[in-house]
Amino acid sequence: MNWLAHLLLSEPNVEIRLGNLLADIVKGSARQEFNFHIQRGIACHQVIDKFTDNHIVVQRSKERLNSSYRRFAGVLVDVFYDHFLAKNWSQYSHVSLDEFTAEIYESFCAYQGQIPPIVREVISRVAAEDWLGSYRNVSGIEIALLRISRRLSRRRNRLFNLTPAINELIAHYDDLEDDFQEFFPQLFSYVQNWCVA
Template identity: 50%
Template sequence: MNWLAHILLSEPNVENRLGNLLGDLVKGRDLDRLNYELRRGVARHYAIDKFTDNHATVRTSKQRIDREYGKFAGILIDVFYDHLLVKNWDLYSDRSFADFTSEIYNSFQNYPGEIPQVAKEVIERMIDGDWLSSYRDLAGVEHALNRIDVRIQARMGDRIKLATAMPILEREYSNLDRDFNAFFPELQAHLSTWQHPEFPARSRVG
């Protein structure tokens, strides 16, 4: 799942939501430096990803992606599913989408704790660019794919041009929408009984 879903599936507090995003942004020893509540959010992020990656319906969605995208099919489905989450928002949240995103941005901006600078900069760009709302329409989805493409190139050297997959979303729209609405309630149900792992309240980094 991509960022919008991760935030919605968090516990309803700023540190769990931030931690859920930091699961994508923070690695190695920086994870150990996070406070207890942020690490609980990171653990929830990993649980969401594990359930999603092993789900048969998600595998079906990935098979709808043309083979030329290979290992990036999962990334495309993550983004397409965030778009479908906005489309079906009223099925999965009692809050209006506008109120929800406004609360998220305000709470992130006013968070008094410390997070790694590189993550802070990405989150500031997310807020300034209103990335969460960008999933509302296909133009925003395309913009999100271009943004991810830049990150992939910087990290891995691959320039796959993910935005060229937009015709697949349009072609498979009804199938992917059906997949998403079969899968997402099961993910919500899984998280309702999932238990966070136990770890020390604060780890020490030598």
């Protein structure tokens, strides 16, 4: 799952939510420098990813995509599922998507604890450009794919362009949404049980 799902599934604590995002940005032993709550958020992120990556419905969604995207199918399905979460938000949250994202942005921007400057920079861009709220529109997903392409290009020192994969979302829209609706309640329940364990 992508960031919107990670934040919804996270315990409602700013540091735990930050940890859920930090897991994608801060890697390896650097994670050990964070406090208990941020590390719990990182652990929650890992629980979500492991459950998602091994789920038969998610595998089915990946197989729907053109084989030319096989290497990035997991990333694409994560982003596509965030679109369906945003689209069907009222099924999973008692507060509106706009209220939820505004609270996330405000709490993250006001956070005074120690986090790496790169994380503050990312948080600032996420809030200013309303990344999370933009997932409700297919055009927002296309922009998200452009951001991921840029990040992959920098990281791997070669050009990647995942934006044409928006056509995979459009071509398989109903089937992917059905997959999401079958999968997400199971993930939701799994994570809720992990949180209280």
